[in-house]
């Protein structure tokens with residue numbers, strides 16, 4: 001795992017977006033199209049803000065959504081569909097945007113999305129890490145075994161608490177108990193993974209990621225087994241690890 005540390009979240013976002021654009025442009029040059037998976041959350045804002053400014057032929061890019069709360073309406077302030085529309089898909093002339101739809105016939109929605117994502121490999125995944133070290137909504141202990149593309153998961157208390165702390169929901173009771181999540185297996189199918197993890201609230205999760213061998217108790221540890229993953233940190237999220245021992249620090 002290549003790890004880069006930047007002074008601020010803004011610098012991290014700018015650097016990650018430049019790298020992401022390069023991967024997308026290489027895929028477009030090679031295949032004529034690129035397939036991208038996007039995560040959401042406060043930690044992804046600076047990267048997405050910079051990414052939409054990048055010189056990419058967005059008409060050749062297809063986007064897949066990582067996860068969504070079960071039964072949450074798309075106009076709810078915490079909806080990840082709303083987030084992605086406002087911060088990404090409504091701003092760009094994408095070839096196609098595939099959202100996780102948690103309303104109506106969820107089993108059919110998951111099947112349809114699975115059929116779409118399995119049509120071709122995903123070139124780039126921008127995969128955030130939660131305060132409990134989850135990737136997508138795969139909270140600990142995460143299911144590392146299922147080969148499904150998307151599953152319904154129960155959210156743990158730490159995950160729900162994070163959503164309240166960040167202001168997406170007013171109370172713990174308001175946070176849905178379940179979500180639809182891309183699986184760890186499907187995330188690992190991305191050809192290239194860029195994981196942007198800024199802010200001091202993520203420092204413990206980052207320390208756990210470095211301290212532990214691969215374990216579903218620290219779901220993000222699975223990223224360490226991917227051949228092309230770059231972890232983008234800021235000084236705050238890297239504050240509990242030995243930055244000098246890392247391959248790259250900027």
Ligand SMILES: O=C1O[C@H](COP(=O)(O)O)[C@@H](O)[C@H](O)[C@H]1O
Pocket residue numbers: 038039040041042043044066067127128129130131134135136137166
């Ligand atoms: O809850 C989630 O966690 C990560 C990080 O979110 P953040 O709110 O801590 O920035 C996010 O990337 C992922 O899509 C979502 O499931």
